[in-house]
Amino acid sequence: MPTKVILDVDTGTDDAVALMVAALSPDLELIGATTVNGNTAVHNCTENTLRVFDWIGRPEIPVRQGMSRPLARSQATQLNPASRIHGDLLDLPPRGADSRARLQPGHAVDWLIDTLLASDGDITLVPVGPLTNIATAIQKEPAILEKIPEIVIMGGAHDHGNSTASAEFNIWLDPEAARIVVNCGRQIRMIPLDATHRALVSLDDCRALRALGTPAGEAAARFVEKRIDGYDATQPMHRAGAAPVHDALAVCAVIDPTIVTAYFIPVDVETGGELSVGRTVCDFRFRSGRPANVQFAMDADEPKFVAMLTEILGRTA
Ligand code: BDR
Ligand code: CA
Numbered sequence: 001m002p003t004k005v006i007l008d009v010d011t012g013t014d015d016a017v018a019l020m021v022a023a024l025s026p027d028l029e030l031i032g033a034t035t036v037n038g039n040t041a042v043h044n045c046t047e048n049t050l051r052v053f054d055w056i057g058r059p060e061i062p063v064r065q066g067m068s069r070p071l072a073r074s075q076a077t078q079l080n081p082a083s084r085i086h087g088d089l090l091d092l093p094p095r096g097a098d099s100r101a102r103l104q105p106g107h108a109v110d111w112l113i114d115t116l117l118a119s120d121g122d123i124t125l126v127p128v129g130p131l132t133n134i135a136t137a138i139q140k141e142p143a144i145l146e147k148i149p150e151i152v153i154m155g156g157a158h159d160h161g162n163s164t165a166s167a168e169f170n171i172w173l174d175p176e177a178a179r180i181v182v183n184c185g186r187q188i189r190m191i192p193l194d195a196t197h198r199a200l201v202s203l204d205d206c207r208a209l210r211a212l213g214t215p216a217g218e219a220a221a222r223f224v225e226k227r228i229d230g231y232d233a234t235q236p237m238h239r240a241g242a243a244p245v246h247d248a249l250a251v252c253a254v255i256d257p258t259i260v261t262a263y264f265i266p267v268d269v270e271t272g273g274e275l276s277v278g279r280t281v282c283d284f285r286f287r288s289g290r291p292a293n294v295q296f297a298m299d300a301d302e303p304k305f306v307a308m309l310t311e312i313l314g315r316t317a
Pocket of ligand 1 (some may be wrong): 013014015039115128130163168169170247
């Protein structure tokens with residue numbers, strides 16, 4: 001039986017690859033996608049998500065638009081975080097007038113609440129953007145919690161951040177929301193930069209993805225090449241010509257948890273620190289006396305990740 005998932009996205013090049021993996025993997029049933037302010041303004045994230053589903057021939061997957069700003073933060077970069085790595089709109093054909101893809105009516109948060117309450121408690125949430133939608137849903141209807149078997153989050157960083165020295169982008173953009181979600185009491189797995197930076201996709205891998213001859217392989221190659229340019233120029237990794245595809249690793253970790261090495265530890269989110277706001281504080285030595293609440297991934301299997309991407313993105317709808 002495929003695992004039912006909802007992806008909460010701020011699409012984004014790596015979100016786009018994650019969406020394609022979730023939509024095409026036979027091990028997952030993608031119930032829908034919800035969009036949130038993040039890599040770009042929420043309406044762009046929505047348009048990008050619809051473009052991705054059109055492109056791979058899955059326009060029937062429902063998309064709902066969600067929160068347009070963080071719970072409490074209002075820095076210009078958090079409200080309109082145009083990204084050098086992603087750009088605002090993906091390089092895919094716009095949603096056409098004749099497309100069957102239509103933005104579903106209703107707010108993402110309400111749809112999340114209704115869908116979870118009506119479920120058998122078998123839908124895994126996979127937020128790969130700021131956690132504003134998920135935190136808002138929990139605040140609005142706490143009864144959803146008992147319906148959530150697991151939340152697999154792309155976010156966080158122990159060793160080093162990417163938005164600041166301390167913080168990873170998804171958590172930094174809405175730390176108050178992240179704090180609510182990691183402390184919600186349900187099973188949480190975090191796929192932070194410590195793991196995603198260990199599973200890079202290279203220019204050679206992009207050639208192999210393009211050679212698959214599928215829409216998903218072509219789009220993934222295009223997006224990852226763009227990412228590699230951006231990373232080489234502004235955030236070089238331990239080897240040139242390769243980049244992380246963070247959000248896709250989180251989806252692959254739902255399909256195969258052994259793709260990452262995780263530790264079950266107490267994790268909280270800093271919301272007050274002048275220099276450390278948005279930091280995921282990882283209590284590896286249990287100094288806080290708090291119980292473990294998060295499976296926090298510190299490593300990933302790069303060959304396995306690339307092999308999974310290549311196998312899944314070689315599929316067509
Ligand atoms: C995260 O930030 C976004 O730019 C990416 O889509 C990913 O979800 C990585 O820090
Ligand atoms: Ca993202």
